[in-house]
Amino acid sequence: MNIKNLSISFIILMVTWLLLNGNLEIITIISGIIISVLLAYIFCKKCDVFSNIKFTPKAFFYFIIYFFIFIVELIKSNFDVARRVLTPSLPIKPGIVEVKTKLKSKIGRIILANSITLTPGTLTIEMKEDRLYIHWIDVRNDDINEATKQIVQKFEKYLEVIYG
Template sequence: MGEASKLSRYLYTVIVLFVIWIMLTASLDPQELEFGFIASLIIAAFTYPIFTTAGLSNLHPKKVAYAIAYIPYFLWAMIVANLDVAYRVLHPKRPIRPGIVKCRTVLRTDTGKLSLANSITLTPGTITLDVDGDEYFVHWIWVPDEALTDNEEEHVKVASASITEPFEKFLKVIFG
């Protein structure tokens, strides 16, 4: 799939910037919408070449639906992880078994990989330390027994199933 036309890339950038403007201002006041739209037009004129190569094809209904579904899924994962970390911190014996694990991803685009790394890091109890190709090195607050094996493939399989795969089912549709 080749690059989209300049117009398609420009329009996509305008749409994304304008949506971000609306979310940041949390206002539907006509003056703010007008200013935000004009600002989006101007900023997009300078940034569209680096913003996207796919243009309006990024707004495919399936991608948009998965992106919308990902938001509550990610928020739920954050809540569960916060409760887990709070339990571990407040427990008298502090049941932690920290370690660095290696995970693999099926994502191929840089944007998808970046989104996965950010999703892992924003979920309490895990921090993405490094990304090398399709491998992620993640500090994990509770490394399960199954991942504490000398068999590297088994270790990667267990860590990936717990850390990367839950997010990937959405991100591979959104970012390819």
């Protein structure tokens, strides 16, 4: 029995249910609680995805910063794509580089890989243990340490605090 995993999946299900219904009537809340508890119990009895999330004020603060950095990177990456697509000479220099991550937890790595995909010019292709293989539209440096510094570290230092 894992109370932390169960309660996180309960909260996710409950918030989804309330957003989907768009009202706070008593009947909605009661049926939501019953269904969420049941589903969380059936599907998350043995799951350990959320085990590494830390609930400290520092983690919360870093999550907010991380979210804003992520949004800025997403917008930057769109302007980057727009610039490359609209330039007649098509300025790309693609290649697949290898980087490594310090993150240990599953969910931390998932979020790191997804963030890399949504940031300027990078796309996660494969992950083997602590190595990520990334398609980079404009390879500036194919050395593993330099590439890690340029692609991974801006997210890693925040995710490390939140997920470990």
